[in-house]
Amino acid sequence: MATAGKVIKCRAAVAWEPNAPLVIEEIEVGPPHEGEIRIKIVASSLCHTEMFHLFEGKDKRGFPTVLGHEGAGVVESVGPGVPDFKPGDKVIPSSVAHCGECRFCKSPKTNLCERSWVNYHVDLMSYPTTRFTCRGQPILQFTSTGTFSEYIVINQIYVVKIDDDAPLDRVCLLGCGVTTGYGAAVNTAGVTPGSVCAVFGLGAVGLAAVMGCKNAGASRIFAVDINEQKFEKAKVFGATDFLNPKAYDKPISEVLAELTNGGVDFSLECVGNPEVSRAALESCIKGWGVSVLVGYTDVDFSARPIQLISGKTWKGTLVGGYKIKDSLPKLVNDYMTGKIMLDEFITHRMDLEQINDAINLMKTGQWYISHCIIISG
Structure with missing residues (x-):
């Protein structure tokens, strides 16, 4: 040129x-x-x-x-x-x-x-x-x-x-965003067929996480957000249930535990808020529940040790765990063949x-x- x-x-x-x-x-x-x-x-x-x-x-x-x-x-x-x-x-x-x-x-x-x-x-x-x-x-x-x-x-x-x-x-x-949320579900969390998931925060990253849970075969996907106007869009990406934490007089983790016989198998925090991060962890079932920190923040966060001693796993993810040279061309192809959505974002x-x-x-x-x-x- x-x-x-x-x-x-x-x-x-x-x-x-x-x-x-x-x-x-x-x-x-x-x-x-x-x-x-x-x-x-x-x-x-x-x-x-x-x-x-x-x-x-x-x-x-x-x-x-x-x-x-x-x-x-x-x-x-x-x-x-x-x-x-x-x-x-x-x-x-x-x-x-x-x-x-x-x-x-x-x-x-x-x-x-x-x-x-x-x-x-x-x-x-x-x-x-x-x-x-x-x-x-x-x-x-x-x-x-x-x-x-x-x-x-x-x-x-x-x-x-x-x-x-x-x-x-x-x-x-x-x-970044879609790859981060999608990969957090399919790679970092390792969502399994038939599992129950909860996604906290329905921005683009959260919606991509919902899409990842669906494509991984989750049977039930809770979309959690304080803005109920986002629920219709979350349904497009595969969410099956919708919860507004402000609509309850108890912690959202307790609500999810009651609805799922003890907690979800996988939770993904896509907000970048330490309180939401802890709620996502506490929403997981003990024994095998996995919670992934997806949203970015530099604020300290904490949890009670018993949450992890009881068998839960708390993980973080960077751009969905994808090695970019290997994975982005495949994700582009997945979009072009209809396996993942982009236009809807x-x-x-x-x-x-x-x-x-x-x-x-x-x-x-x-x-x-x-x-x-x-x-x-």
């Missing part, structure tokens, strides 16, 4: 500081260095992790930054030492690395990677090195990606090549200039699924 090796000027939504609106700026995106890929972002969805960083985390060391980590696009150019990608390839950039060489990547037990930004720069939620500049200063790329920009540069260990026919404005959802289609409107919708809970598509290019 004519832009290869040159600095590209493009639009991006820059977060200059926490707790402030994003600003649409013209930024400079440098050419890719050794092992890097420059991608033209076609579509990016909005995830609550951006909300955490911008409004809840408020760590000033992570600013200024370009948010966004659920994108899809087309390779514009590659740097030296990138044998597996070429201009024109359709790709999904991920916030989870997969170098394929470290002890974690070589183990079937985890999808962690030693080279991931999260192991070294969790305070920034980014690598300190960036190819973005604006107004003469470097701009961080949130979770190594920064997909609220028309172009990004990212290390090849974060990039997955996908089917040429994949619709980028839908498979971008697989960059989309509530809004908005231009990049409307990014603050989109954030407002999520922040105030004015849409039911906590997901929209931001069309960037």
